[in-house]
Every structure is written in structure tokens, then in C-alpha cells.
Amino acid sequence: MSSVPPYSGDEPTCIKCGNAGARTEYLAYGETVPGLTGNVTISFAPNERLQRECQRCGFQWDEAIVEPVHQGGNAEDCQACKGTNPDYPFICPGPETP
Numbered sequence: 826m827s828s829v830p831p832y833s834g835d836e837p838t839c840i841k842c843g844n845a846g847a848r849t850e851y852l853a854y855g856e857t858v859p860g861l862t863g864n865v866t867i868s869f870a871p872n873e874r875l876q877r878e879c880q881r882c883g884f885q886w887d888e889a890i891v892e893p894v895h896q897g898g899n900a901e902d903c904q905a906c907k908g909t910n911p912d913y914p915f916i917c918p919g920p921e922t923p
């Protein structure tokens with residue numbers, strides 16, 4: 826797996842100019858722009874990620890997508906259950922209620 830940092834929220838601090846705030850764009854395939862590691866990877870394999878761009882200086886970096894979390898209740902309403910085809914009656918396994 827790649828070493829993309831986790832999503833840093835709505836107002837990450839740009840490592841280049843110190844500005845708080847970056848736009849986010851979802852990218853599913855292709856090229857990885859120069860990031861925190863300074864590496865450039867060009868691939869046409871699925872490479873899901875969030876591309877962040879500093880609102881002040883335009884510096885770009887990649888962050889990992891946010892993994893869906895089980896909501897509990899009806900599995901059909903849960904993004905984390907989507908595609909797992911849970912057995913009838915489609916009850917999401919989590920979260921446990923205290």
C-alpha cells in the first residue's frame with residue numbers, strides 16, 4: 826500500500842505557506858502528484874485518494890480517502906455495509922450500543 830497520509834479535515838495547515846484551509850478533490854485513478862514524499866508515481870491502476878490544494882499558494886498533496894464506518898441499524902443505509910451483501914434481515918453489525 827502507499828503511504829498516503831490520512832485525511833486532515835477541512836482546515837489542514839499547508840506545509841509550504843502555513844495557510845489553514847485547502848480544497849479537496851476526489852480522484853479515483855491515475856497520476857499521483859508530487860506530495861509530501863516528493864515522489865511522482867504515474868499509474869493507471871485504481872488509486873483512490875483525496876487531492877488537497879492549498880487555497881493560498883496552490884500546493885497540492887494527496888491524502889487517503891475516509892473509510893466508511895458502520896452506522897448500525899439498517900445495513901442498506903450503511904456505506905460500510907454497501908457491497909458486503911449481509912444476510913437477511915440486513916442488519917449492520919455496528920457500532921455496538923453501550
Ligand SMILES: [Zn+2]
Binds near residue numbers: 839841844882883
Ligand atoms: Zn500553501
Ligand SMILES: [Zn+2]
Binds near residue numbers: 897900904918919
Ligand atoms: Zn454497516
